Amino acid sequence: MTVQMSIDEMTAFLDEVFPQVRDDVGIERMDAEGLVMRLRVAERHLRPGGTVSGPAMFGLADVAAYVATMARIGPKALAVTTNCSIDFMRKPQAGCDILARAEVLKLGRALSVIEVRLYSEGTEAPVARAGLTYSIPPERSG
Secondary structure (H helix, E strand, C coil): CCCCHHHHHHHHHHHHHCCCCCCEEEEEEECEEEEEEEECCCCHHHEEECCHHHHHHHHHHHHHHHHHHHHHHHCHHHHHCEEEEECCCCCCCCCCCCEEEEEEEEEEEEEEEEEEEECCCCCCCEEEEEEEECCCCHHHHH
């Protein structure tokens, strides 16, 4: 699947429609193979014990799925999550950013199905795996 937007175009689009993630995430790679996005882990992302919180990891997975979908269909801000299932498999490494590797498994006219694996930077084993489905808004006629 080819991408319709560059990283710079996607970053500008996110700044416009999703500014609340501006300081939290960055796009590392976005191409036909998939997407790699970084959560810049800060104190606000931690839970007691110093580990990255589940909601922070869920947010990264959701944004990564959104960006992976937008990269293929172009900037359609009203695409929304219709389903998400996330498995937390191991504790993230302390003091490390989290990397999301997203792959669009199926892209149709109405739905995009994406798998996202989350990793502590520098580790091989995923800390979480998410399956998401996005609803794509229909094209407006006339």
